[in-house]
Amino acid sequence: MVHMDSEGNVLNDEGEIERQVGSRYKMVGAFVGAAMLALLGGIFVFMPPHGGSSSLDGAFPAAMMTLSYNGVNANYGVYIADTQGLAERGYMNQSSIGDCKGISPCMGMLFDFQNSTDLCFWMKNTRIPLRQYWLSDNMTVVYEYSAAPESAHAQCYYGRAVLETSINQSIPIGARIQLQG
Numbered sequence: 001m002v003h004m005d006s007e008g009n010v011l012n013d014e015g016e017i018e019r020q021v022g023s024r025y026k027m028v029g030a031f032v033g034a035a036m037l038a039l040l041g042g043i044f045v046f047m048p049p050h051g052g053s054s055s056l057d058g059a060f061p062a063a064m065m066t067l068s069y070n071g072v073n074a075n076y077g078v079y080i081a082d083t084q085g086l087a088e089r090g091y092m093n094q095s096s097i098g099d100c101k102g103i104s105p106c107m108g109m110l111f112d113f114q115n116s117t118d119l120c121f122w123m124k125n126t127r128i129p130l131r132q133y134w135l136s137d138n139m140t141v142v143y144e145y146s147a148a149p150e151s152a153h154a155q156c157y158y159g160r161a162v163l164e165t166s167i168n169q170s171i172p173i174g175a176r177i178q179l180q181g
Contacts (some may be wrong), residue, residue, distance in 0.1 A: 080112070089114075119162055161177075
């Protein structure tokens with residue numbers, strides 16, 4: 001039989017509040033748990049983040065590209081998804097845009113299919129929001145889409161290539177991209 005006082009506290013056979021003993025164990029458990037989290041957190045600080053730029057750098061080639069618009073040119077690094085396997089992988093399970101093997105600033109990832117067709121992109125297993133730009137045969141930006149993370153919705157548009165960038169990038173329709181080398 002459970003005994004309770006007027007405030008709803010559970011009493012033991014001696015009439016003492018059992019919650020006090022339990023709360024001591026909870027405090028010790030909380031302290032031990034916090035200590036374990038601090039220790040694990042200290043270990044993970046020195047490990048590269050899973051899916052960070054190091055895994056992109058190991059798998060994807062990078063190149064310099066020139067972005068041109070209204071007579072102004074700017075150079076950026078870009079990863080190149082140049083095989084079907086890399087195109088299927090893209091930014092899946094990544095936590096950042098990466099650093100394009102040190103080519104700074106890193107714009108993102110270019111998927112060049114060499115011929116124009118309907119190109120459909122989705123974000124399943126992609127943890128970061130991306131801005132996607134469809135490019136025409138002459139590598140001119142013709143369409144832009146802001147893609148939400150983890151979405152299985154396919155966004156399709158006609159083009160030769162797609163450039164995926166940080167959601168914070170803004171490339172105007174009509175800008176032209178040219179790879180160096």
